[in-house]
Amino acid sequence: MPGEEVWLVGERRSTGEQKYYVSNLPSDTSLKILAATIKARWICEQAHQQLKEELGLDRFEGRSWTGLHRHALMTMIAYAFLQSRRLKAAGRK
Template identity: 40%
Template sequence: MRAPSRCRSKPPDQVEPVHHFPGRNPRPEPVQFWFSNLPEDTPLTTLVRLAKLRWRIEHDYREMKQALGLAHFEGRTWRGWHHHVTLVSAAHAFCTLQRLARAPKDTAPA
């Protein structure tokens, strides 16, 4: 994807190449594109891995809010909020380590 020639600040032969690849799109909408300013020789697998980190972060945040009570703090002090967030983060780390320690075929204990 290139900007129209009237918008370019560099001559066409000096414009840096743009890497793009389709992002994950669960809805039936047009394909999303990701833009990157990483070096041109960056492998496509690295670009995809870095782009998919966004969904991992969103999943973890949703898990911390829903399952571990991140959004349940109703206190008024910085110390209380910090204590609450620290405990939720520690619980999330514990759950993640437990999930990673299980073999992929194992199911969660009842």
């Protein structure tokens, strides 16, 4: 990023906590899209946590790169299936 223009976004929460984010989105990006992109990070973190807790993404003890990829792939397939069932049960899809 040296030499490139970046966004520095600050957030002050109602609890008084302050957070800062750096983004390399284009300079003509609207603030609405910038904020949505920052908030999407939380969704990714939540999904990663569910993958570890509910489906065992972090329980791989193999020794090969191929084995890790297969384990991650099967975990993601299971997660996609469960999410589709959750959305269907909630009437969203």
